[in-house]
Amino acid sequence: MKTVDLLIMNGIVVTMEGTGCGIIPDGAVAIQGNDIVAVGPTADVLKEYDGHRVFNAKNKVVMPGLIDCHAHSCDAIARGTAQDISGWMYKGIWPVLSCSDVEGKKIGSMVHLAESVLGGTTTICDMVYDSDTIVENHVQLGVRGFVSEMIHSMPPDVYKADENAPIEHDASIGNRRFQTGRKMVEQYNGYDNGRITCMLGPQAINMCSLELMDEIYGYARKNNVGITIHVSQGDRENVQIERRFHKRAIPLLDEKGYLGPDVLCVHLTCATPEEIATVVKSGSPMVLCSTSLAIIGGEIPPASEFLAAGGLVALGTDQAPGNNRNNMFSEMKMSALLNKCKHKQGTFFPAWQVLRMATVDAARALRKEKEIGSLRPGKKADVIIVDMQYPALTPILLSPIRNIIPNLVYSANGSEVETVIINGKVVVDDHQLTTIDLKQTIADANAAAQRFCGRLEHFDGLDQLPLAKWTREGLY
Numbered sequence: 001m002k003t004v005d006l007l008i009m010n011g012i013v014v015t016m017e018g019t020g021c022g023i024i025p026d027g028a029v030a031i032q033g034n035d036i037v038a039v040g041p042t043a044d045v046l047k048e049y050d051g052h053r054v055f056n057a058k059n060k061v062v063m064p065g066l067i068d069c070h071a072h073s074c075d076a077i078a079r080g081t082a083q084d085i086s087g088w089m090y091k092g093i094w095p096v097l098s099c100s101d102v103e104g105k106k107i108g109s110m111v112h113l114a115e116s117v118l119g120g121t122t123t124i125c126d127m128v129y130d131s132d133t134i135v136e137n138h139v140q141l142g143v144r145g146f147v148s149e150m151i152h153s154m155p156p157d158v159y160k161a162d163e164n165a166p167i168e169h170d171a172s173i174g175n176r177r178f179q180t181g182r183k184m185v186e187q188y189n190g191y192d193n194g195r196i197t198c199m200l201g202p203q204a205i206n207m208c209s210l211e212l213m214d215e216i217y218g219y220a221r222k223n224n225v226g227i228t229i230h231v232s233q234g235d236r237e238n239v240q241i242e243r244r245f246h247k248r249a250i251p252l253l254d255e256k257g258y259l260g261p262d263v264l265c266v267h268l269t270c271a272t273p274e275e276i277a278t279v280v281k282s283g284s285p286m287v288l289c290s291t292s293l294a295i296i297g298g299e300i301p302p303a304s305e306f307l308a309a310g311g312l313v314a315l316g317t318d319q320a321p322g323n324n325r326n327n328m329f330s331e332m333k334m335s336a337l338l339n340k341c342k343h344k345q346g347t348f349f350p351a352w353q354v355l356r357m358a359t360v361d362a363a364r365a366l367r368k369e370k371e372i373g374s375l376r377p378g379k380k381a382d383v384i385i386v387d388m389q390y391p392a393l394t395p396i397l398l399s400p401i402r403n404i405i406p407n408l409v410y411s412a413n414g415s416e417v418e419t420v421i422i423n424g425k426v427v428v429d430d431h432q433l434t435t436i437d438l439k440q441t442i443a444d445a446n447a448a449a450q451r452f453c454g455r456l457e458h459f460d461g462l463d464q465l466p467l468a469k470w471t472r473e474g475l476y
């Protein structure tokens with residue numbers, strides 16, 4: 001008999017192994033150090049293992065932590081400030097965020113990470129400015145982070161320009177952000193036994209010069225660093241690129257060698273069938289941010305088309321001033337519903353498939369399928385325990401039909417997540433974060449947001465912000 005650090009037993013174990021969800025109706029998981037050492041029926045695991053700490057998961061689901069493949073955690077400082085408008089990027093989020101500072105963005109990021117982890121997310125692919133500072137949040141909170149510096153060469157007042165005019169790049173800005181990204185990579189890549197993975201994030205091909213793109217890709221590929229980039233995220237991007245290069249964004253990305261299995265393509269909102277085929281052929285996975293795109297512009301990206309073409313799709317929550325939530329349970333549900341609506345067919349995006357997009361498929365998209373995404377001995381111990389003893393999750397049926405997966409995807413909202421283990425460490429214990437003082441974090445975020453609102457009062461574009469108008473008119 002071996003005594004391991006953590007032993008979870010008597011649970012409904014959703015391993016996500018095999019081609020479906022790999023359920024073990026009465027299962028156990030043994031964890032030693034950073035790793036899972038055993039998964040199987042409780043009776044079998046208990047023959048070999050005892051635990052220093054034992055979790056009785058009776059009537060609870062034990063499953064891999066959820067993986068959010070696209071987020072901008074810093075933007076949470078501006079949650080709820082940019083929705084319900086047209087021209088979200090130029091008229092909403094950019095002007096608002098221009099009034100924030102690094103301190104505000106850092107505390108906003110921590111609020112975002114806390115929200116995500118409390119809701120069962122164990123891995124966040126986070127694209128941020130000042131990544132060498134923001135990554136300290138991922139380190140402190142204990143989340144598995146794929147952190148990238150968001151790199152662009154846009155002047156600070158770009159939002160005042162015509163949306164369809166090619167952006168006048170400022171090379172000094174791009175170089176500074178690229179330098180910040182490299183500094184973060186050199187300092188943090190592989191930190192805490194690989195819990196932190198650093199990436200680079202050219203914001204989009206219309207926001208960087210091709211010289212800068214070449215430098216970023218050259219460095220990334222030489223150092224085996226992954227890339228994440230927004231691709232075809234709106235007509236604006238294609239119009240700007242067409243004006244400058246006489247072709248659309250995806251053909252240009254392909255021609256320049258900017259796609260591939262190491263490049264996570266986010267959105268693909270306006271991709272044509274031919275362009276989807278190009279991206280799939282390159283091996284780039286697609287990240288689908290359903291709620292964010294629905295709120296921002298009423299768009300449903302072509303994820304089912306990408307899947308039909310043989311591509312790999314993962315899910316992302318994007319940012320709080322768009323989505324408003326960074327919760328993978330609601331993201332799974334929205335992704336399923338929107339795709340059913342788009343095709344007017346209930347068979348699209350069944351619950352088991354979206355759960356795979358948020359776990360095993362996401363791990364493949366991040367090229368970490370040997371480490372995360374499912375429960376298997378030898379993988380990192382990123383495990384969550386979800387209490388199913390809530391009205392919305394009742395009844396629990398296991399035979400001859402199992403309703404566990406539909407109930408997780410369509411009924412759970414993340415508040416049922418009782419325990420979150422990341423890299424073998426208990427980060428959420430009985431619904432409470434163990435690594436930060438959450439009350440203090442929220443108080444600090446509110447104080448920082450007040451400072452940013454103070455600056456907003458003197459902002460010369462305040463009158464143009466729809467939220468300011470609606471506030472003035474008493475609608476809000």
Ligand SMILES: [Zn+2]
Nearest residue numbers: 072230266318
């Ligand atoms: Zn994004």
